[in-house]
Amino acid sequence: MISEAQFQKEIDIIIANALREDVGDGDHSSLACIPKDAKGEAKLLVKEDCIIAGLDFAKQVFQHIDGNSEIDFKAKDGDALKVGDIAFTLKSNSQSILKGERLVLNAMQRMSAIATKTKAFTDVLEGTKTKILDTRKTTPGFRALEKWAVKIGGGVNHRFALYDMIMLKDNHIDFAGGVDQAIQKTQAYLKQNNLDLKIIVEARDINEIQKIIQHNGIHRILIDNFSFEDTCKAVQLIGDFCETESSGGITLSSARDYADCGVDYISSGALTHSVYNVDLSLKAI
The missing domain is CATH 3.20.20.70 (Aldolase class I)
Structure with a gap:
């Protein structure tokens, strides 16, 4: 098996490549509508019972985009969450939140599905x-x-x-x-x-x-x-x-x-x- 350092390198590559693919030369929708220094808050809402997965990944994504991002976890990876639960709240630059939103959701939605199915087998x-x-x-x-x-x-x-x-x-x-x-x-x-x-x-x-x-x-x-x-x-x-x-x-x-x-x-x-x-x-x- 690969080492933890090698595994983290793979995660870093995923983050960098996904943002390159999605953001390109800029999130022009946000750049056009939102002031550069605007601050915002968001919450990750669970809309389906699941084993939550990808919380640590989400933290890595938002801190990669904005090192001042603050995430307050309400659960940990592997927890069984229900509809209506809040997995985390986030404080960051508003443009940064929107820049990372789709990557985090795409990853966490799939990771949580895999974790949920795996838990059923275990x-x-x-x-x-x-x-x-x-x-x-x-x-x-x-x-x-x-x-x-x-x-x-x-x-x-x-x-x-x-x-x-x-x-x-x-x-x-x-x-x-x-x-x-x-x-x-x-x-x-x-x-x-x-x-x-x-x-x-x-x-x-x-x-x-x-x-x-x-x-x-x-x-x-x-x-x-x-x-x-x-x-x-x-x-x-x-x-x-x-x-x-x-x-x-x-x-x-x-x-x-x-x-x-x-x-x-x-x-x-x-x-x-x-x-x-x-x-x-x-x-x-």
Whole structure:
């Protein structure tokens, strides 16, 4: 996984690029109507029950735009809020509030939706050892915020990108000539390049699992698109050889059955690619 410093760098890039995209050479609507030195206050209004996420991001955005911005949080990331709740109040330059409004709302609405969905999975998995994982199925340019939201909702981040973990999936295995060859080539590559990266290998059937467990140095086996019954067999076969992860169309209604098989993780792309934004609004006070 990437370091906290690397993660913060990704957040800084998102803020800078989003403001470049949205503001360009100036918010001319505000510049035309509002005096440069005007001060204003606003509140973030929750208009839909949710797990709130992105409060710290909002603070970073407004302080990036105006270092004198003051935010008074009425909740913290991960809190369950209801319709009518106020998440924070803001005091800042009026032009600065309007400059950051859309970025903050776009981010928080999506982050809160992801956190809410993730929390639903963690609730279903409560009492088991299984944790819910995200994937790389994220919005381009927005990944760091979506993965941050997963953590706020109680989930666990998978690898951040292609560079911080090895994951040998079906295409890698087929191009390499088989699962044995893919593992051998990967381990040779890591040694030659002096890289210390964890290796996850996808298994498509029990036969591939039997091959994978003949190799040392495997961090996790991805039990992909297995039935509930075959997942239980796979977990028993793998034992304590390495970590286990189930994936492939697992929903809230089926997650508990897979968890009861004893897998360490369930990964779900739907946490980030299939959510509807939570309704939030920034209102002047």
